[in-house]
Amino acid sequence: MQHAALVGVLAGCGREEAVSPGSEHLVLRERVAGVDPIHISGLASGMAAVASNIYEPLFQYHYLKRPYEVVPCLAAEMPQWSADGLSCRIRLKGDARFDDNPCFPEGRGRPVTAADVIFSWKRIADPRNASAFWAHFEHHIIGLDEYRRALRENTPEPAVPGLHAVDAQTLEIRLTRPWPQLIQIFAHPATAVVPAEALQIYGADFLRHPVGTGPFRLRSWEPGTGVVLEKSPTFREEHYPTDGAPEDAAAGLLADSGKRLPQVDEVHFHVIETSEPAWLLFLQGRIDHLGVPTDHFDDVLDASWQLRPEWNQKGLCVDVFPSMFLRWIGFNMADPVIANNLPLRRAISLAMNRQEFNDLFLGGRCGLPGSLLPPGMKEHRPGLRDAWMTFDLERARAQRIEAEKIHGGAIPPLTLRMGGTSPLVRQIGQLITRWLAEAGLELHVDHVDERAMNSSMREHPASMFFGDGYSMVHPDPTDLFRRFVSHGDDATANIFHYQNPRFDESYESLAAMPDSPERIKLCHQMEDHLLQDLPCIGFLTYNWVSVRHDWLTSFKPHAFSGPAGLIKYHRVDGRRREQQSPP
Amino acid sequence: MKRFLIRRLLAVVPVLFGVLLLTFALSRLLPDDFASRLGGDYASQEMLADLRWAHGLDKPLFVAWDRLLSGNIAAAFDSQFIGHCRRLFTLDFGRSWSALRPVSHLLREGVGPSLAITVPVLLGSAAVSLLLGMLAAFVWRTRWDRWLLGACTLNMSIPGVALMLAAQYFVAFEWGWAPVHGWAGGRGLVLPVLLGIFIGLGADVRFCRVVLLKELHEDFMRTALAKGVGGWRLYAVHALRPAIGPLLAHWLPRLPLLLTGSLFLERIFGIPGLGGMMVDAISARDFPVVNAMTFIAAVLHLFGQTLADIISARFDPRIRLS
Numbered sequence: 004m005q006h007a008a009l010v011g012v013l014a015g016c017g018r019e020e021a022v023s024p025g026s027e028h029l030v031l032r033e034r035v036a037g038v039d040p041i042h043i044s045g046l047a048s049g050m051a052a053v054a055s056n057i058y059e060p061l062f063q064y065h066y067l068k069r070p071y072e073v074v075p076c077l078a079a080e081m082p083q084w085s086a087d088g089l090s091c092r093i094r095l096k097g098d099a100r101f102d103d104n105p106c107f108p109e110g111r112g113r114p115v116t117a118a119d120v121i122f123s124w125k126r127i128a129d130p131r132n133a134s135a136f137w138a139h140f141e142h143h144i145i146g147l148d149e150y151r152r153a154l155r156e157n158t159p160e161p162a163v164p165g166l167h168a169v170d171a172q173t174l175e176i177r178l179t180r181p182w183p184q185l186i187q188i189f190a191h192p193a194t195a196v197v198p199a200e201a202l203q204i205y206g207a208d209f210l211r212h213p214v215g216t217g218p219f220r221l222r223s224w225e226p227g228t229g230v231v232l233e234k235s236p237t238f239r240e241e242h243y244p245t246d247g248a249p250e251d252a253a254a255g256l257l258a259d260s261g262k263r264l265p266q267v268d269e270v271h272f273h274v275i276e277t278s279e280p281a282w283l284l285f286l287q288g289r290i291d292h293l294g295v296p297t298d299h300f301d302d303v304l305d306a307s308w309q310l311r312p313e314w315n316q317k318g319l320c321v322d323v324f325p326s327m328f329l330r331w332i333g334f335n336m337a338d339p340v341i342a343n344n345l346p347l348r349r350a351i352s353l354a355m356n357r358q359e360f361n362d363l364f365l366g367g368r369c370g371l372p373g374s375l376l377p378p379g380m381k382e383h384r385p386g387l388r389d390a391w392m393t394f395d396l397e398r399a400r401a402q403r404i405e406a407e408k409i410h411g412g413a414i415p416p417l418t419l420r421m422g423g424t425s426p427l428v429r430q431i432g433q434l435i436t437r438w439l440a441e442a443g444l445e446l447h448v449d450h451v452d453e454r455a456m457n458s459s460m461r462e463h464p465a466s467m468f469f470g471d472g473y474s475m476v477h478p479d480p481t482d483l484f485r486r487f488v489s490h491g492d493d494a495t496a497n498i499f500h501y502q503n504p505r506f507d508e509s510y511e512s513l514a515a516m517p518d519s520p521e522r523i524k525l526c527h528q529m530e531d532h533l534l535q536d537l538p539c540i541g542f543l544t545y546n547w548v549s550v551r552h553d554w555l556t557s558f559k560p561h562a563f564s565g566p567a568g569l570i571k572y573h574r575v576d577g578r579r580r581e582q583q584s585p586p
Numbered sequence: 587m588k589r590f591l592i593r594r595l596l597a598v599v600p601v602l603f604g605v606l607l608l609t610f611a612l613s614r615l616l617p618d619d620f621a622s623r624l625g626g627d628y629a630s631q632e633m634l635a636d637l638r639w640a641h642g643l644d645k646p647l648f649v650a651w652d653r654l655l656s657g658n659i660a661a662a663f664d665s666q667f668i669g670h671c672r673r674l675f676t677l678d679f680g681r682s683w684s685a686l687r688p689v690s691h692l693l694r695e696g697v698g699p700s701l702a703i704t705v706p707v708l709l710g711s712a713a714v715s716l717l718l719g720m721l722a723a724f725v726w727r728t729r730w731d732r733w734l735l736g737a738c739t740l741n742m743s744i745p746g747v748a749l750m751l752a753a754q755y756f757v758a759f760e761w762g763w764a765p766v767h768g769w770a771g772g773r774g775l776v777l778p779v780l781l782g783i784f785i786g787l788g789a790d791v792r793f794c795r796v797v798l799l800k801e802l803h804e805d806f807m808r809t810a811l812a813k814g815v816g817g818w819r820l821y822a823v824h825a826l827r828p829a830i831g832p833l834l835a836h837w838l839p840r841l842p843l844l845l846t847g848s849l850f851l852e853r854i855f856g857i858p859g860l861g862g863m864m865v866d867a868i869s870a871r872d873f874p875v876v877n878a879m880t881f882i883a884a885v886l887h888l889f890g891q892t893l894a895d896i897i898s899a900r901f902d903p904r905i906r907l908s
Binding site for chain 2: 273284
């Protein structure tokens with residue numbers, strides 16, 4: 004069968020060109036103007052999807068194991084820590100090299116060195132680059148903050164004693180305080196290694212001339228419509244993992260064990276900003292994998308989240324996995340009405356009919372949280388069901404009466420700040436107002452731009468807020484608890500205005516502790532602190548639901564690499580695609 | 587004519603200055619901190635200050651009065667507003683805050699796809715609506731006129747987006763007559779262009795009909811009829827010529843839409859034009875892009891109006907530019 008997979012019209016690429024049958028086709032939901040690792044804002048962003056297949060950081064997450072486990076990527080092994088935890092040495096893989104590119108002498112890529120790693124991280128520190136990822140480096144590496152300040156003040160660049168190339172292949176990092184989360188930070192694609200030569204040659208156009216060490220390299224860039232990557236011939240020898248989570252063998256995820264990566268020849272990213280065309284292209288077989296659009300959720304899946312038979316017959320598979328995301332309602336703990344009244348916060352939590360929200364707005368696809376740490380983390384307690392994180396109107400009313408006694412009269416109207424002004428957000432506001440009214444509480448809703456929520460809650464806080472929720476950047480509990488810290492260098496994200504000296508103290512210990520059973524125990528204690536004090540109400544956990552054609556295999560969703568970040572492990576059966584796709 | 591053009595050019599200056607002031611005020615005085623937006627949840631106050639510095643947002647808004655009073659004139663006018671004016675007037679629109687590339691590069695990339703849609707849509711809808719408008723005027727007060735008006739009303743009643751989605755599903759997906767999505771050269775443009783022409787047709791046909799009917803009932807038409815002018819010449823020459831003024835006044839101010847007018851078509855059919863870029867920029871508060879697009883749209887609008895006046899005067903002897 005002559006099919007478009009062999010010579011296809013590339014949706015969004017402006018011309019017809021040969022497409023390898025072993026190519027993977029994915030959707031980008033936003034236009035990507037270029038890629039530069041230091042500007043990756045979110046793991047689900049288009050830039051992250053493209054960049055993380057071209058560039059590599061020192062570490063990466065094991066593709067299959069859950070809870071998530073960090074393994075070496077450009078590093079040859081895990082860091083060698085000093086006894087005091089204040090310095091570590093990282094050796095680089097000898098066979099890791101930059102892809103061939105005209106920016107190198109004779110166009111031939113060269114091995115990655117420790118100097119490249121230092122150069123790349125200094126770019127994050129350079130204030131002229133305005134990298135948001137600096138927030139994760141700040142105050143950690145000796146001399147790096149001073150280096151940033153010098154560049155800002157236009158004074159001579161000081162040396163950075165905390166970043167030292169021992170030799171071409173060995174990097175030594177000296178820290179201002181113990182930082183065991185370092186390996187997770189260095190597994191983030193924003194810390195990927197770039198060559199100085201590319202920056203010098205391409206300057207501002209570096210965004211369109213990526214030169215990385217990864218499994219793919221740029222083949223073509225069609226502005227606003229798509230990006231095509233092809234297998235990098237200089238990619239080092241790396242193999243598909245031979246072990247994984249217990250259920251992986253039965254799911255066929257170990258079928259490619261030991262095979263050389265990457266398994267697909269090309270990656271075609273198609274920019275499709277609206278959901279309906281993406282769905283139609285998926286049905287035509289031109290897209291291999293797609294998150295199920297809300298409008299088609301009920302058509303595709305039954306109540307138990309299994310594919311309906313007609314879709315099974317079409318050769319589709321469904322993947323459901325919990326994302327590391329928690330939607331919550333936060334309290335302003337600086338508001339005396341809220342802060343001094345635990346029964347009031349409990350009443351509000353008990354009045355929230357989370358299941359109604361889930362059914363009404365999300366087709367029932369989300370989960371109801373029992374705790375704050377999401378599944379997928381080793382610190383998550385599956386059996387934990389917080390007594391207040393549930394819907395019980397009678398108990399809510401009883402707690403409200405208790406709250407009125409503490410307040411000394413009727414509770415004054417509360418204000419809920421919501422991010423966004425769309426009709427959907429307003430409907431959610433009306434729903435929450437109704438719930439609280441049923442519990443005997445009056446609520447006013449005010450709306451701000453969703454991305455201005457944090458600054459508005461810092462500067463002019465309302466009684467409560469309903470914002471974007473909390474999405475983990477790396478699978479360490481400090482990433483969650485940092486939002487509740489009131490003192491110290493890390494106290495930058497506390498829009499709850501929550502203050503608990505015991506919690507702050509525990510956070511300091513937790514942040515410095517290497518992974519151990521004691522650390523997990525401390526983490527559980529801190530989670531209990533929060534559940535007890537209730538500066539926020541767990542609202543919903545989100546499940547990522549996507550469908551794919553069965554010619555795309557060895558596919559396992561991963562929370563910390565984005566939906567398109569680990570393409571090197573995927574396999575596409577071109578023959579099956581040709582047989583099954585509609586002409 | 588020269589005096590008219592000079593007067594118009596002089597009038598353009600305060601209008602453009604007003605546009606500059608308005609776009610600047612909107613971008614700087616909104617209660618929204620770009621640095622907090624970019625910095626994310628964990629940004630410290632020091633980092634937020636660095637981000638403002640990197641984007642020039644730490645400079646004084648209009649004038650640094652302390653520097654002015656101390657006699658440092660150059661530093662006093664190193665302000666956000668002066669920079670804003672300089673960038674727009676020199677057509678160096680700065681760097682996009684979200685796409686991180688020079689705005690001029692982004693405009694260059696998007697202008698081709700935008701024009702590929704909007705030029706045929708604008709010309710096509712003008713030609714078709716003029717023809718149908720003339721036809722409607724020709725069959726005035728007959729049942730054909732009523733049918734045509736009914737069709738126009740129906741066309742105006744159907745939401746454009748619904749029509750686009752329906753056409754995409756049936757014409758492209760079900761019947762396979764066009765690509766579902768994508769900038770696949772000429773082939774990918776046919777369906778969006780036809781839709782673009784069709785969607786605005788109802789209102790334009792009704793407008794053309796009304797303008798032509800008005801001219802057909804003027805005294806000079808009776809004169810023409812008395813002189814024995816009839817058939818197509820009556821409509822195409824005697825009625826159309828004086829109607830050119832109002833018709834151009836209707837269409838030429840749409841020139842800015844050449845850049846931004848195909849937003850929904852771009853989004854639904856995957857055309858990488860400037861309309862989608864403008865919406866993305868507004869949503870991301872990417873003010874260098876928003877300001878550049880607004881400035882260019884204002885210039886095009888003024889140009890369109892001036893052109894409409896000149897052409898109207900050229901074809902309609904009742905109009906004098908003085």
